[in-house]
Amino acid sequence: MNPRISYIAANTFREAVRDRVLYNLIAFALLLVGAAILVGQISIDIERLVVINLGLTAVSLFGMLIAIFIGIGLVSKEIEKRTLYTMLSRPVRRWEFIIGKFFGLAGTLVVNTFFMAVGVFAALLYVSHHLQRPDAWLLVALYFIILQFLMITAIALLFSSFSSPLLSAVFAFSLFVIGNFAEDLRGFAAMAKGLTRWLATGAAYVLPNFSALNVISSVAHGEAVSRQLVFYNSVYALFYAALALCGAVLIFERRDLK
């Protein structure tokens, strides 16, 4: 990797690690995992199902919140606080800054997911006393969750490159919610007619499809995830994140830092 990108990524990681918001969200996520144990204990025969569902949902939801709340400030906060002035007066290209920021936050989220996943597995071990072979699919669900994080981080960066933190948060969070209903939007598009069909189909393709990346429920039931889905989801998520990043770079390359 370009050394400047890795330096910016490392500093972004350091910033996130020293941000109190991160620890508050992790604490809430771990509390939710703890709650899953309690709920699991009073759910006869479906303890594992409850722990996996609640645990992975907590990992996903709080990771998304971290991605959005830290991601939206990555560029706009630097402009607002003018820390960018001393960055860009060095041999740092604007695209290197954006990509470095992306990798820094993505790295934070991967490390964060790792620790929360350890919590989920510990909770699972606690309620069922042993891990089963189908539990390996949890790793695929976690991989998909990380793919979602990459997408939402790129989206948050895109909004952050031209908008205020507040508006960026609203836009990114809206896309996150809509993206979780992407399959429903596609279903609606298939049933609609005329202009509505075109608009709904267009929106379904443009908006991020997070529901395709959500296999929590099926892995909780011990169902396998096909290799094909892993491949398509990987290509889709990485392509979507790359496109959003390109958009962020294009906007930021032309932006006056007033």
Added chain:
Amino acid sequence: MTAIEIFGLEKTFSVGFWRKRPRRALRPLHLSVEEGEIFGFLGPNGAGKTTTLKLLMGLVFPTAGTARILGMEANDPRVKAQIGFLPEQPYFYDYLTARELLEYYAQLSGVAAKDRRKKVEAMLQRVGLTDAGDIQLRKFSKGMLQRVGIAQAILHDPKVVFLDEPMSGLDPMGRREVRDLIEQLKKEGKTVFFSTHILSDAEALCDRVAIIHLGELRSVGVVADLTSSMHGKVELIWQSAVVPASIRALGAECHVTGDTVRAVLAEDKQDAAIDALRRERLRLVSVTPVRATLEDYFLQNLGTENAPSEVMA
């Protein structure tokens, strides 16, 4: 060799939310700064100084014109490795310590890994922050932040240093330290381009100055040349407790202290004033030419254009 060349650089911003309208921040600017010079870029607040610096740093894009630094396009990454920049009222990553910040900037500036630590320590010592090196910047005072700002600007041993209002907000000691540092940079052969609205600093430091007002370059030159073009004044001191009416009639500003009168009046009224004192049989103590300052220059040339209160600090 010319360190900085600016050819017709101009900037117009769009202001307003719904109905965008143009606001001209900088009219076509032509300027050149020689290597090894301390060049002062002067003007009241809102004159276009920071916009010019931002254009040179590639933080905003020009509406027209170009700039070259050390013979290369200002936006060339090779140039960026050879320049240092201190923004106005700098703000840094406050979750970092001064040492961490300087190490980070050294990395980004391409300082070799083996030299990095040594350079950072030397720079902390140079700006007097060795003991505060491991304190997070959020706990720093304004003066300390300014020192960090200067340290990051010269850390990588740049050939040209751009300082935007480096003395702004500093106490007299801090200002003195920054002045010494700028002089030291000149001794090291660096070119220093600094903007200020504190005229005494510019007078004390600059080889040449440019004066900008309302986005337009008004004059460039050596301070003494600029001020010598102004109508001079003389100071007359004589022994008396009263000011003769004939002296007042010449438009003199008079101050009486005990049995001494100090009067400042236009140079061309000097002979008439001395004649008047002779007629009154008063004892003349001294006649001294009053050197015009940059402040006088500002007041005379820009003072009527909505500036004086901001110009003088």
